[in-house]
Amino acid sequence: MKRIVILALVMMMALGVVGIASTPAKAQELKIGLVTDVGQVDDRSFNQSAWEGAEAAAEALGGTADYIETKDPNDYATNIATFADQEYDIIVTVGFALGAATIEAAKTYPDVHFIGVDQFQAEELPNVTGLIFPEAKAGFLAGVLAARLSKTGVIGAVLGTDQVPPVVAFKEGYEAGARYANPDISLLSTYHPGGLDKAFIDPEWGAATAKQAMDNKADVVFGAGGKTGNGALEEVARAATAGKEVWCIGVDTDQWETVPAAHSCLVSSAMKLIKDGVIEIATLVSEDKAPAGNYLGKVGLASFHDFDEKLSADLKVELEAIKMLLDEDMIDPLTGKMVEDMEPTAEPTKSN
Amino acid sequence: MDVILAVINAAIRFTVPITLGAMSGIVSERSGIVNIAIEGMILAGAFTSFITNILLSTPGVPEFLQLQPIRLGVAILAGAAVGAGLALLHALLSIRFKVDQIISGTVINILSAGVTGYLYIGNQNSLGTLPAVVNNPFTTDQGLLYYLGAVIFDKGLLTYLTFFLVPFLGFCLFRTTWGLRTRSVGENPRAADTLGVNVYRLQYTNLALSGILAGLAGAVLVLEGVSFERGMSAGRGFIALAVMIFGMWRPSRAFLGALLFGFASAMQNQLQFFNVQIPHQFIAMLPYILTLVVLAGFMGRARPPAHVGSAYEVE
Numbered sequence: 001m002k003r004i005v006i007l008a009l010v011m012m013m014a015l016g017v018v019g020i021a022s023t024p025a026k027a028q029e030l031k032i033g034l035v036t037d038v039g040q041v042d043d044r045s046f047n048q049s050a051w052e053g054a055e056a057a058a059e060a061l062g063g064t065a066d067y068i069e070t071k072d073p074n075d076y077a078t079n080i081a082t083f084a085d086q087e088y089d090i091i092v093t094v095g096f097a098l099g100a101a102t103i104e105a106a107k108t109y110p111d112v113h114f115i116g117v118d119q120f121q122a123e124e125l126p127n128v129t130g131l132i133f134p135e136a137k138a139g140f141l142a143g144v145l146a147a148r149l150s151k152t153g154v155i156g157a158v159l160g161t162d163q164v165p166p167v168v169a170f171k172e173g174y175e176a177g178a179r180y181a182n183p184d185i186s187l188l189s190t191y192h193p194g195g196l197d198k199a200f201i202d203p204e205w206g207a208a209t210a211k212q213a214m215d216n217k218a219d220v221v222f223g224a225g226g227k228t229g230n231g232a233l234e235e236v237a238r239a240a241t242a243g244k245e246v247w248c249i250g251v252d253t254d255q256w257e258t259v260p261a262a263h264s265c266l267v268s269s270a271m272k273l274i275k276d277g278v279i280e281i282a283t284l285v286s287e288d289k290a291p292a293g294n295y296l297g298k299v300g301l302a303s304f305h306d307f308d309e310k311l312s313a314d315l316k317v318e319l320e321a322i323k324m325l326l327d328e329d330m331i332d333p334l335t336g337k338m339v340e341d342m343e344p345t346a347e348p349t350k351s352n
Numbered sequence: 353m354d355v356i357l358a359v360i361n362a363a364i365r366f367t368v369p370i371t372l373g374a375m376s377g378i379v380s381e382r383s384g385i386v387n388i389a390i391e392g393m394i395l396a397g398a399f400t401s402f403i404t405n406i407l408l409s410t411p412g413v414p415e416f417l418q419l420q421p422i423r424l425g426v427a428i429l430a431g432a433a434v435g436a437g438l439a440l441l442h443a444l445l446s447i448r449f450k451v452d453q454i455i456s457g458t459v460i461n462i463l464s465a466g467v468t469g470y471l472y473i474g475n476q477n478s479l480g481t482l483p484a485v486v487n488n489p490f491t492t493d494q495g496l497l498y499y500l501g502a503v504i505f506d507k508g509l510l511t512y513l514t515f516f517l518v519p520f521l522g523f524c525l526f527r528t529t530w531g532l533r534t535r536s537v538g539e540n541p542r543a544a545d546t547l548g549v550n551v552y553r554l555q556y557t558n559l560a561l562s563g564i565l566a567g568l569a570g571a572v573l574v575l576e577g578v579s580f581e582r583g584m585s586a587g588r589g590f591i592a593l594a595v596m597i598f599g600m601w602r603p604s605r606a607f608l609g610a611l612l613f614g615f616a617s618a619m620q621n622q623l624q625f626f627n628v629q630i631p632h633q634f635i636a637m638l639p640y641i642l643t644l645v646v647l648a649g650f651m652g653r654a655r656p657p658a659h660v661g662s663a664y665e666v667e
Contacts, residue, residue, distance in 0.1 A: 040582065044474055071465075156625075188625040193617070193632035194586065202586040203578040208365045209621050215358030216625060231578040260477050261579055 030063030030090070030286060033083030035076070037095030038197065041067050044258030045226055045251075046274065050094045050117050053278025060279065061286045063089075073197065076101035084109040090285055092117065092278060096164050097196055103128065113285045117274060118166055124293040129285075131277045131295050135166045136173030136333035137326040138270035138299035139224075142249045143177025144322055145268060145301065146220040147185045148315050149247050156213030157189040158206050158232035160225025161199035167191075170224045170251060170270060173333045177322075180336035188213045192228055203231025210235040214246060224251040224270070233262035240265040247307075254302035267311070269302040357499050359618045364507070367614030368514045368576075369394065372569035373592025374599060374606040375521055380439070380562035382525065382601060383555050384538040384659045388457035389442050390566045391589025392464030393435040397570025399468040401431030402478075402580035409479040424482055428510070428571045435567020436560045438464065443559035447552055450663040461589075469582045482508035482575045508576040510568060517565075522603040534558060538657030541664040551664050594639040598646050600654045613639050 034041070034054045041051040051067055058065035066088075068079045076098050083091050084105060092115045093102045099119040106114045106128045114128045121130035146155045157174055160167045171189055178185045190209050192199040210221045210232035221236045223229030229251055236248040241264045248262060250269035255262060277297035284290050300323060304311055325331045330339055373390050380387035404427040408417050417423060438460050445456035485508065488501040525531040533554055536544040541551045569588070574580050595613060599606025620635040646654045 038583075040469070040472075042474055071469075187627075190621050190624040191632060193620060193635040195633075195636070198586045201581060201583040203581050203584055204369075204573045205366075205586070205617075207578045208362050211365070212358045212362040212618065212621050213625065215361060216355060216622075227581040227584070230581070234578045258475070260475060 030058065030061050031086075031088040032058050032063060032065040032090045032092065032282060033086075033088040034065065034067040034092040034094065035079045035083070035098065036067060036069045037097050038070055038073060039095075039200070039226070040069050043226070044230075044255075045253055046117075047094050048258075049253050049272075049274035050092055050278055053275035054092050054282070056275065057279045057282035061282065070098075073097060077104060080105040081108075084112050088112060090115060090282055092282075093119070095119075096166060113290050115278060115281050115285075117278065120165070121293050126292050127290070129281050129291050129295050130293065131274070131281060131297055133166070133272040133274075133277075133297045133299050134326075134333065135169035135270075135272065135299065136176070137323075138251075138272065138301070139170040139173025139175075139222075140177035140180070140326060140331070140333040140336070141301045141319060141323060142170075142222055142251075142268070142270040143174040143179075144181045144319060145177075145315070146174070146222060146247075146249060147178040147181035148318075149267065150182075150185070150218075150220050151245065152217045152219045153182070153184060154186040154188065154217045155220040155222070156210065156216075156218035157187070157222040157224060158209050158213070158229055159189060159191045160228055161194070161196060162191045163196060163199075167224060170222075174222055174224075174270075176332075176334055176336040180322075180331075188216055188218050192225060200226030200228055203227045203234070206231030207235035210248075211239075214239055214244075219245060220247045220249065220267075222249045222251070222270070230255070230259050230262075233259050233266060237262040237265040250302070256302065256305045263306065266305070267307045268304050271300055271302050273298045273300070353499055355622065357502055359615075359622050360503050361506075362618035362621060363611070363614040364503075364511065365576075365614070366617045367610045368511050369569040369572045369588050370592050370595055370610040370613055371514050371518065371607055372565050372572065373589050374596040374610055375517060375603060376562045376565035376569065377593050377596040378521070378525070378599075378601055378603055378606060379534075379558050379565065381596070381660050382538045382657055383534045383558035384541060384657055384661075384664065385443065385446060385555055385559060386453040386457065386661045387439070387442065387559070387562055388454060388590075388593065389438065389460035389464075390562075390569075390592055391585050391587065392457075392461035393438050393563055393566035394570040394573070394589050395468055395583070395585040396438055396464040397431035397435040397567030398573045398584060399471070399570070399580050400434040400567070401427045401571040402574040403471075403473075404430040405478045405481070405575065406473075406476045409477070418479060420480065420483075423479065424575060427575060428568070431571035431574075432564040432567040435565070435570065436563035439559040439563025439566070440556065442563075443556050446663060447555055450665075453661055453663075465583060468580075472580070472582050476579065481577075482510065485509055485512060508572075510572045510576055513568070514572075518603050518607045525603065535657070537664075538659055541659055545664075545666065551666070555664075591639045594643040597654060597656075598639070598642045600646065601656065609639070609642065612642070 032054045036047040039047045041047050054065045090113050094117045096118045102114050102116045106125050116130045119130045120132050162168050175187050206228040223232035233248045239246050247267045248265040255269045376390050408423040445451040446453040484506045486505045488505040490498040490501040533549050545551050595609035596606050598609035616638050
């Protein structure tokens with residue numbers, strides 16, 4: 001009896017732990033497998049955009065797409081191997097944390113092409129493409145927007161962890177953008193104290209921290225850290241609904257679609273166009289033109305939605321202009337300084 | 353002044369779920385059952401409270417059920433009930449089937465993460481969460497009164513309930529028959545049994561209470577906080593256990609531990625706001641370091657209930 005009960009429990013656990021979903025398969029077609037970071041393909045953020053990219057690419061290229069949701073960081077390699085052993089053509093691994101496991105797998109399975117979302121490739125491997133984004137540029141735009149919106153001159157940022165370079169880049173860009181727009185701005189930025197396993201799934205911490213920032217007079221909060229950031233957006237939205245003049249800015253995807261509870265404060269989101277990037281690389285792979293090393297994706301601000309009419313035309317023009325300068329690499333998103341001409345000049349006043 | 357207020361309010365908010373979790377641990381361990389399943393019970397409680405609130409918020413539900421006190425009341429009770437249910441499962445496994453209590457607790461943690469993750473639905477909006485019981489009646493130009501008011505008022509029902517529960521539980525544990533029996537079963541179930549205490553019944557009851565408290569900790573996260581997310585308990589159940597040991601299995605001291613943790617978290621945020629960079633890993637370590645300090649005997653001897661962790665066999 002005791003054994004049966006335990007066995008039943010173990011079975012129930014097993015059901016909860018592994019979830020492989022698949023779209024209907026056809027024979028002999030391009031097969032794309034996606035391994036998420038600790039998170040789900042419907043996380044309304046990062047993993048979801050990558051999954052949408054994989055699905056769209058599979059559809060466009062006449063193939064199929066499947067995913068495995070990682071439940072435990074120890075399973076990265078196993079989950080990747082599950083796809084590789086089934087002879088998938090392309091394996092997308094989502095997130096900085098899977099970087100090492102992806103490179104390992106690429107060496108083991110030279111016939112499979114790997115797309116590592118947010119994984120900077122220090123060394124070029126022929127069958128790995130790191131899809132990376134200039135997060136600092138998106139953060140810079142968000143910072144300009146925040147500083148222009150703020151009436152108190154205090155703005156906040158609730159962030160995941162500084163162990164993830166893209167999060168740091170968002171923060172640095174945000175702060176540089178805010179100072180660019182208003183040199184006297186006061187910045188309240190906080191990273192989650194936990195490790196990779198908690199920093200992105202702790203919305204209550206994000207909310208409490210956003211509240212603390214607002215109690216410190218911040219009236220714009222940038223939430224950049226998965227679910228933790230979403231919690232911050234929700235908290236600011238609650239204050240906005242209660243009549244406070246506060247705004248929030250989302251991250252990674254257009255969070256208007258992903259966090260409906262934040263509509264009352266969400267002006268825009270600092271977006272990484274992950275879906276587009278995955279489709280572009282997958283298409284190149286299918287044409288045997290796979291870029292090795294790194295592939296630079298695009299960033300930008302999401303639509304202003306309900307706030308479109310409330311933002312001044314001047315501000316929109318300014319944001320457009322700055323985006324253009326950023327795209328042309330004429331502003332350094334980490335310092336806000338104009339980049340001087342490339343030609344060597346007598347005066348070494350060059351900004352980095 | 354605003355800064356102090358911001359820190360105090362954030363500290364209170366960080367403290368509440370940890371406190372409830374620690375109380376949950378005390379009720380269980382004082383009766384001789386190790387409960388490392390608090391984390392899972394918090395998660396399951398949060399999920400249930402959230403989903404109940406969402407379901408009652410959908411159009412088509414009878415109007416009286418959608419009234420705020422009823423809707424949120426049911427959501428709180430549902431969270432507590434699921435916490436109790438999981439705790440009773442823990443009790444069944446560890447008392448009836450004599451499964452190692454650590455294993456049984458781990459099973460519940462994993463089960464809870466799996467099931468809530470599977471049943472999770474995103475993108476949901478409810479009709480609202482717990483409002484402040486009383487709003488701060490003072491305005492900013494009343495100076496000190498405003499700041500006092502901002503600390504005392506503007507809080508949700510469960511926060512007040514938590515602050516009431518700490519002394520109440522302390523009283524029950526050390527001044528009532530139930531408390532005496534609980535402690536005696538935790539120390540020496542054989543002696544308690546000989547004197548006519550129904551050991552199993554008491555353990556089942558205490559586990560259910562423990563589950564209710566953990567379920568409430570989950571309810572706090574979603575009804576005074578944010579939407580449910582997978583894994584959103586984010587280690588609070590384990591911090592609660594650390595705090596319980598820091599408190600040497602006493603409600604008041606455990607509360608102090610939780611407060612210390614909450615305050616440290618709030619201070620850490622505030623220091624980052626001021627751009628004072630101390631490695632935030634220190635804050636993450638704090639509850640466990642405090643526990644080590646206590647266990648190492650620097651603050652007097654921390655002695656768990658003598659019989660905690662082993663199943664009791666009636667002869």
